[in-house]
Amino acid sequence: MVSMKDISAVCGVSVATVSKALNDQNDVGKETKKRIRQVAEEMGYFSNSAAKMLKTNRSYNVGVLFAHEDYSGLTHDYYAFVLDSLKRTVEEKGYDITFINTAKQKTGALSYLGHCRSRGFDGVAIVCTDFYSPDILELVRSDIPTVTLDHLFNDVCAVMSNNVHGMQELLTYVYEKGHRRVAYIHGADSSVTQSRLASFYRTAGQLGLTIPDEYICMSPYRDTKGAYLQTMRLLHLQEPPTCILYPDDFSAFGGFNAIQEMRLRVPDDISVAGYDGIRIARHIEPTLTTLRQDTAELGRQMGEKLISLIENPKTTLVETIVVEGHVFEGNSVADINEKGEQHAVTDHI
Amino acid sequence: MVSMKDISAVCGVSVATVSKALNDQNDVGKETKKRIRQVAEEMGYFSNSAAKMLKTNRSYNVGVLFAHEDYSGLTHDYYAFVLDSLKRTVEEKGYDITFINTAKQKTGALSYLGHCRSRGFDGVAIVCTDFYSPDILELVRSDIPTVTLDHLFNDVCAVMSNNVHGMQELLTYVYEKGHRRVAYIHGADSSVTQSRLASFYRTAGQLGLTIPDEYICMSPYRDTKGAYLQTMRLLHLQEPPTCILYPDDFSAFGGFNAIQEMRLRVPDDISVAGYDGIRIARHIEPTLTTLRQDTAELGRQMGEKLISLIENPKTTLVETIVVEGHVFEGNSVADINEKGEQHAVTDHI
DNA sequence: GATACTTACGTAAACGTTTAACAAACAAAA
DNA sequence: TTTTGTTTGTTAAACGTTTACGTAAGTATC
Numbered sequence: 020m021v022s023m024k025d026i027s028a029v030c031g032v033s034v035a036t037v038s039k040a041l042n043d044q045n046d047v048g049k050e051t052k053k054r055i056r057q058v059a060e061e062m063g064y065f066s067n068s069a070a071k072m073l074k075t076n077r078s079y080n081v082g083v084l085f086a087h088e089d090y091s092g093l094t095h096d097y098y099a100f101v102l103d104s105l106k107r108t109v110e111e112k113g114y115d116i117t118f119i120n121t122a123k124q125k126t127g128a129l130s131y132l133g134h135c136r137s138r139g140f141d142g143v144a145i146v147c148t149d150f151y152s153p154d155i156l157e158l159v160r161s162d163i164p165t166v167t168l169d170h171l172f173n174d175v176c177a178v179m180s181n182n183v184h185g186m187q188e189l190l191t192y193v194y195e196k197g198h199r200r201v202a203y204i205h206g207a208d209s210s211v212t213q214s215r216l217a218s219f220y221r222t223a224g225q226l227g228l229t230i231p232d233e234y235i236c237m238s239p240y241r242d243t244k245g246a247y248l249q250t251m252r253l254l255h256l257q258e259p260p261t262c263i264l265y266p267d268d269f270s271a272f273g274g275f276n277a278i279q280e281m282r283l284r285v286p287d288d289i290s291v292a293g294y295d296g297i298r299i300a301r302h303i304e305p306t307l308t309t310l311r312q313d314t315a316e317l318g319r320q321m322g323e324k325l326i327s328l329i330e331n332p333k334t335t336l337v338e339t340i341v342v343e344g345h346v347f348e349g350n351s352v353a354d355i356n357e358k359g360e361q362h363a364v365t366d367h368i
Numbered sequence: 369m370v371s372m373k374d375i376s377a378v379c380g381v382s383v384a385t386v387s388k389a390l391n392d393q394n395d396v397g398k399e400t401k402k403r404i405r406q407v408a409e410e411m412g413y414f415s416n417s418a419a420k421m422l423k424t425n426r427s428y429n430v431g432v433l434f435a436h437e438d439y440s441g442l443t444h445d446y447y448a449f450v451l452d453s454l455k456r457t458v459e460e461k462g463y464d465i466t467f468i469n470t471a472k473q474k475t476g477a478l479s480y481l482g483h484c485r486s487r488g489f490d491g492v493a494i495v496c497t498d499f500y501s502p503d504i505l506e507l508v509r510s511d512i513p514t515v516t517l518d519h520l521f522n523d524v525c526a527v528m529s530n531n532v533h534g535m536q537e538l539l540t541y542v543y544e545k546g547h548r549r550v551a552y553i554h555g556a557d558s559s560v561t562q563s564r565l566a567s568f569y570r571t572a573g574q575l576g577l578t579i580p581d582e583y584i585c586m587s588p589y590r591d592t593k594g595a596y597l598q599t600m601r602l603l604h605l606q607e608p609p610t611c612i613l614y615p616d617d618f619s620a621f622g623g624f625n626a627i628q629e630m631r632l633r634v635p636d637d638i639s640v641a642g643y644d645g646i647r648i649a650r651h652i653e654p655t656l657t658t659l660r661q662d663t664a665e666l667g668r669q670m671g672e673k674l675i676s677l678i679e680n681p682k683t684t685l686v687e688t689i690v691v692e693g694h695v696f697e698g699n700s701v702a703d704i705n706e707k708g709e710q711h712a713v714t715d716h717i
Numbered sequence: 718g719a720t721a722c723t724t725a726c727g728t729a730a731a732c733g734t735t736t737a738a739c740a741a742a743c744a745a746a747a
Numbered sequence: 748t749t750t751t752g753t754t755t756g757t758t759a760a761a762c763g764t765t766t767a768c769g770t771a772a773g774t775a776t777c
Contacts, residue, residue, distance in 0.1 A: 047755065067488070069417075093452040118459075118464060133414050299648050369763095381727085383727095384765080415763090423766085425732085718777105728770100736760090741754100741755090743754080
């Protein structure tokens with residue numbers, strides 16, 4: 020590996036001058052700088068980031084925490100898209116992304132914080148994990164700039180998809196399509212689930228909907244089998260719903276299966292709506308009506324906030340950034356208004 | 369940050385002794401070692417990987433190249449699953465994963481190789497990219513241990529899904545189900561496409577199938593619209609196929625849409641098969657018959673080969689590891705044998 | 718009791734940078 | 748002519764490790 024020392028020898032200047040030339044400092048002559056840079060180029064010089072890091076305490080590297088739970092993490096559409104956008108954003112600003120090691124190492128099982136300290140990450144993004152583990156708490160309480168996704172800690176920046184508005188918009192959409200008997204299969208307990216469920220009830224109240232208890236039930240996120248079973252249950256009620264909301268798009272497909280098995284059709288016999296807006300949902304007929312979360316924006320906001328936190332620690336607000344999602348109108352929700360056209364007209368008044 | 373120096377001061381020993389104690393060398397007393405380790409723990413010591421790296425020229429960090437093409441990269445099921453498995457594998461062996469920066473940086477636009485040199489990656493995994501770019505060539509020709517996925521370079525380890533066997537198995541499966549008029553919509557040109565296409569023709573020949581030219585056409589990978597159009601074309605042929613093979617599962621869904629639009633049913637009226645085995649395909653009725661690639665194994669093999677290449681450069685073979693995929697039997701391919709049962713019996717002979 | 722070996726620790730240089738402090742040369746201002 | 752300032756460069760220490768080598772004491776061997 021060619022180092023600054025080699026360049027300095029060739030150019031007949033000191034190492035310090037080479038360093039300054041390559042870092043474009045202004046206390047080095049124009050001609051000298053030009054020559055040094057040219058020689059560096061010719062010799063195939065690459066800065067040694069370890070040495071630079073050792074001196075400057077800056078790694079230009081951010082850690083990303085991505086837990087390996089079943090059916091989540093990298094292989095989850097939502098998180099993968101957010102990560103993709105986050106990656107683009109920070110890379111454009113000259114930062115790299117390293118995964119925070121989530122494996123129990125043979126030697127001494129480093130904690131998350133330990134790993135971050137050791138690697139010298141300038142900041143960390145917590146994308147997907149069990150937010151209640153002590154390891155995570157230790158990390159977010161440290162002085163390392165941190166941004167979380169869809170979870171709120173005290174004094175930690177968070178980027179959140181607006182689940183309250185999202186559910187409100189989705190339920191309102193369904194309501195305006197004429198549905199009055201709406202069931203909601205929600206996901207397993209988490210802050211996201213809480214937000215959506217609360218918003219569901221509040222919106223229902225505002226719209227004057229009464230939701231029987233048996234219309235509300237739980238099925239874990241991305242569990243098609245669970246969604247299938249709950250859908251079956253709902254379809255067998257004395258007064259079944261006209262529309263079912265699912266915890267996510269994946270689950271909605273589980274619902275599809277149950278509906279199909281009952282020889283019913285979407286949306287003619289029953290309407291369904293998902294949540295997330297995964298790509299495949301827009302490519303299968305009937306296309307799924309769903310609340311599409313803005314993953315590109317979520318990732319971008321995370322990246323920009325994190326970099327800002329790193330580069331301007333004093334002036335960057337510790338805040339929660341809320342990103343709006345919007346209903347993607349597929350054709351899985353039927354318009355069952357008796358006067359559909361008229362309704363459409365009044366919409367424009 | 370607490371350093372070895374701090375520990376040495378507390379313990380009243382030299383920095384060298386601390387280093388040796390923490391690295392579990394055996395030229396330091398048992399008691400001393402114990403005490404040093406305890407103090408390190410208490411003081412919250414974490415090794416500075418930059419310093420260690422600078423001295424040892426080992427980063428315990430591997431670079432992963434993951435290009436941001438549309439509809440590929442992180443957001444592609446196949447690659448995401450491989451990456452997930454790769455990540456687990458190398459993390460278990462104490463390595464971290466850093467993405468190789470694919471963004472044009474403002475300052476000096478580092479090449480891939482430059483980036484790797486600068487970061488001091490112990491090895492790189494090339495998962496998904498344009499293998500023909502000069503930047504990639506420069507990288508694979510360097511002395512950095514490298515493993516590629518689904519692409520072969522001279523003197524570079526590769527892990528490949530067996531596209532030849534895969535297509536053979538798939539076409540044979542379809543044949544045994546009684547299909548004689550099989551169309552194949554293949555993906556855009558690449559070595560993977562070449563392999564599959566060649567295998568398709570060879571297998572067809574062996575089975576005695578004659579494939580009319582109009583049964584073979586191209587639609588880009590993961591392009592539902594393209595697959596839709598080609599499917600439409602095939603369905604309007606004077607003698608349409610009884611089964612259509614798609615470049616990938618995603619495309620197969622595009623085919624579904626066309627079939628549905630024509631008021632035909634899968635598999636009753638026409639059979640379809642995908643390629644890849646993405647998760648969603650197993651959760652939608654009719655479940656898709658597809659050649660499921662073993663992403664977990666692909667990632668694991670990549671990781672193990674790479675680590676081996678790093679740790680035992682002399683004794684590690686430069687080879688191509690082939691991973692088998694297998695037909696996932698959904699219910700999108702009908703059995704149209706006139707004597708279906710009899711055929712099933714002879715299967716067991 | 719001399720020799721050799723082992724154990725346990727210290728010394729010091731090195732890895733490749735950055736940067737504060739300094740210095741020489743020259744120009745401009747007084 | 749002296750002072751002051753600017754430009755361009757050097758020196759040397761420092762970042763936190765690792766490791767070859769040295770050394771002093773203790774133990775075993777003859």
